[in-house]
Amino acid sequence: MKAVVLVHQHGAASGTTRPLGQLQHERGLSFDLGPSFYRPQSCFSRDLAVLSAVVHRRHRQRQQQQCTPAAPPPLHVLDLCAGSGIRSMRYLLQGDADLVLCNDGDPANDACLTANLSAAADAAAGEAGPAAVTCEAFPDGTGSRRWRVAGAGRQQRLELCRHEAISLLMRCRLEGRFFDLIDSDSFGAGPGLVGAALDVVRHGGLVCLTHTAGTIAGGRDPASAQALFSQHLAPLPSVNEQGLRLLLGLACREAAARRLSIQPLWSLYSPHGPVWRTMLRVSRPAQQSSPVAVRRLQQQRYGYTLHWPASGESSSCSFQDMPAALLAAGGGGNGGGGQPVLSGPLWLGPLHDHLHLQEVEREAAARGWLDALAETTTAATAAAAAGTAVTAADASLVASQAVAVEQLRQPKVLHTRNGSLGSLQLLLELLVEEAGAEAAGEAAAEAAAAAAAAAAAPAELGGRPAGMASAEATGAAEAAALMPPWFLRTNDVGRVGCLEGPPSRQRLLQELRRRGHLAARSHIDPSAVKTTASMAQAVAACVDGLGIRSRAQLQPADREC
DSSP: OOOOOOOOOTTTTTTOOOOGGGEEEETTEEEEOTTSOOOGGGHHHHHHHHHHHHHHHHHHHHHHHHHOOOSOOOOEEEESSOTTSHHHHHHHHTSOOSEEEEEOOOGGGHHHHHHHHHHHHHHHHGGGOGGGEEEEEOTTSSOOEEEEEEETTEEEEEEEEOOOHHHHHHHHHHHTOOEEEEEOOTTOOOHHHHHHHHHHEEEEEEEEEEEOOHHHHTTSOHHHHHHHHSOBOOOOTTHHHHHHHHHHHHHHHHHHHTTOEEEEEEEEEETTTTEEEEEEEEEOOOTTSOHHHHHHHHHHHEEEEEEOTTTOOEEEEETTTHHHHHHHHHTTTTSOOSOOEEEEEEEOSOSOOHHHHHHHHHHHHHTTTTOHHHHTTHHHHHHHHTTOOOOHHHHHHHHHHHHHHHHHTSTTOOBOTTSOBSOHHHHHHHHHHHHHHHHHHHHHHHHHHHHHHHHHTTSOBTTBOHHHHHHHHHHHHHHHHSOOSSOEEHHHHHHHTTBSSOOOHHHHHHHHHHTTOOEEEOSSOTTEEEESSOHHHHHHIIIIISOOOBGGGSOGGGSOO
C-alpha cells in the first residue's frame, strides 16, 4: 500500500506558512497539529481502529453476498471529538469509509481541521485531481463544511461540524441518522456518552470507547467511581485490567437497558496517560435465543471480583451469587484467610475476539504496518515527498527511534522502559495470544457445561429437582474452564510462595500449560500471566515443576531474616 503524503499550507490568508518541523506524521499521512492535543504514542490504538473498520466492512460484505449479490454496503464513521482530525483522515483514506462525520467543539481547532480535511479530500480524489472535490458550507453559521469526493468510480463524503459530543449524538438520533462505527472522545467517554453512542450505532456496528480516569480505575477514588460509574473499585494487582473491565461493564449495563448485547473485539491498555480503549460490536440478541439463555449469558459476564491480598487468590461471582460469595468470603471459604476486597460490577467476559484480531493482524501485514523500522522513517519520507529538507530534529528523532526498535527486536525484550510496546507487530502478537487463550476457555467451558448438564439431568441431586442440579453443575463447570477476569504477576507469585525469586514468565507459562492450564502473556503488564490456574497452583508449578525453592519449606536456621 502506497503512503499518502498530505502537505498543505493553510496560512495563505494570513500570508504565513507552517514549517515542516511543526507538521506531524503518522502512517504515511502528514497533518497540521495546530493548537490541538496530539499523543504520538496512541498511534497503535488508531491503527487498530482503522484496521477494525476495514475488517468490519469486509465482514458485512461477506454477509450481504450470502443473501444476495449487491454493491458493497457503505461504511459511515462518526469521529466524535476529532482534535486535529487525524483519526478522520485515516478512516477516510485508510479505512475506506464512504462517509466520515468529523466533529470537534473547540473553535480553536478550526483552521487546522479545515486544512487537514481539505488535504484528505484532495488525496481521496486520487488521479481525478482536486477538480473531483467539491466543498460547501452549511448555512447554520457554525462554520460546518461538507466535502464530496468523486473519484475511482465511487463517491466519498467528509463532513465537519462543531457540536458538543452528546448534543450531536442526540441530534443524529432524532434525525434517524445511524453510523457503522462511532469513535468516542479520545480523552475519555463519560457514562452519558456511552449510552448516547449505543443509540446511534447501527445494529451489528462498532463503538470505540475510551477512558483516562486512572485514579478511578486504580481504586484510589471510590467516591468518583460510585458517582460516575455506579461501581466500587478496589486497588488490585491487576488494576489496569480492571480499568478495561470498568469501561466494558458500563457499556454492558447501558446495552442491557436497550435490549442490546456487546462483544469486545479488542481491549487495549496503554501506560502513557494512562489510556484504556476498547472496540465493541453492538447487536441485538438473535431471535431464536431464549430470554433465559440471554439473561444467563449476561449474568455470567457481568458481576463482581473478590481478591484476598494475603494469599493472592481471587474469585468472581454474578449478582445472583453475591450472597453465597460474601458468606464464603466472611467464613474463609476461599481458603485465603483475611478479608477480601470487592470490585464491581465489572465485565467478566473475554476482552478480545480471536477471529477478528487474526483478520486485523493479516490486514496490518498486508499493508506493511508490522515493520516497526519502516515507521521510523515516516518523517524523512514525508519530507522528501514534499520536496522539503529534513530538519536536524527530524533526523535525530528517526535515529533514536531506529535504535529503540532495534533494541525491541532483541529476544525477550517486548516492552520499553515505561511499559509501552515498541511496535504494532508485538502488540498484535500479544493480543492474539490473549484472545486465543480466551477463545480456548470459552470452547472448554461450553464442552464442560454440556457434559455436566448431560450427567446431572437424569437424576435428582440432594433432593433437589434435576433441572436445578443441572444448572448448578453447568455453572460450576463453565466457571472452572473460563479464563478469569484478572492476571497473576510473577512478583506476586514469588511473594506469596516465599520463593527465592520471582519465576521467569516464559518458564511459568510453559509449566502451567504442561499441567493442563490455559496460560498466555498479557499486553497490560510485562510480568503478567493470564491463566486459569489459581495462585496456589502457580506457586506449586514454580516449586514442584520449575524447582524454585520456597523459604517457607526451609529449616528455621536456613531462612533469611
